[in-house]
Amino acid sequence: MSVDEFTKLTEALTKLLSVLVWPALLAFVLVRFGPALKEFFSSLGEFTFKGGGFEATAKRKQAEAAAALVAASVARPDANRTPGSAARDAKEAAAVVAESVNARVIRRASEATALWVDDRPSNNIFERQSLEALGVSFVLATSTDEALDRLAKQKFDVIISDMGRPPDSRAGYTLLEKLRASGNQTPFVIYAGSNAPEHKAEARSRGALGCTNRASELFEYVLAALNRVG
Known part of the structure; x- marks a missing residue:
């Protein structure tokens, strides 16, 4: 991993830690699937945490949902799973949350x-x-x-x-x-x-x-x- 990649990964992790309500979940993902999930954490850069009120709450919920969904995606039993396929599944999970979750969806889900x-x-x-x-x-x-x-x-x-x-x-x-x-x-x-x-x-x-x-x-x-x- 290059210095630039490490910096981006650290920044993404810092953002995630600042809003995540399940630190044990993050630890699980990092310890078991860390090498394969670099792209996932990089993609969390899409979640900006500017502003306050409902916008900040919505972004926090997006990050929480993404963390849980990537854990679900890579933890599900699959005899054919490889580090590469785990990375693809993780990236897909992050993309699904980024593309489908917004304030209206959160209001309906609640x-x-x-x-x-x-x-x-x-x-x-x-x-x-x-x-x-x-x-x-x-x-x-x-x-x-x-x-x-x-x-x-x-x-x-x-x-x-x-x-x-x-x-x-x-x-x-x-x-x-x-x-x-x-x-x-x-x-x-x-x-x-x-x-x-x-x-x-x-x-x-x-x-x-x-x-x-x-x-x-x-x-x-x-x-x-x-x-x-x-």
Whole structure:
């Protein structure tokens, strides 16, 4: 790393540290993925912290969301991950936040509640934190029955579901079918292990907003859902 690159990286880290509410998250990203994330931190230079009031708050939320989303992007299991692909995923995560998050999005997110259905919710901590940084509230369910019970008692702006939950290998679709059969049209996103075109097409044909295994794309789907129902 050149002196100039090191200087830019240090400046970006200083800006991030000044607004980040999760220092442990930053430490995780730096220790485990530091070499691959140089481009990510450089891209945070897009976030300016001039001014005060809501503008400064919005910029802080952008930085928090970006830090969590890049952690989600590079921490998700991938047997084919390399330092180069991790850097690309990190850069993509930063770009998604920079391009999609603004004051209007933050205002809408602060009013939103999402239902996340996954039998292993600890696998999605960083993904949730990226959206919580914008103000989205989450209710968690670990089974289809629990999700249906929560849906009977509360209205949600978006539903995120994994696919397989023992003993049902297609539990995501089971939940989606039950919802649509009951007339519930809440935007529904499948967050599972596949990003194959045929699986995306099947999800849409069944009434889902989308299907992905990429944290950045999930982030975009959720914001699109909030924009749709807002």
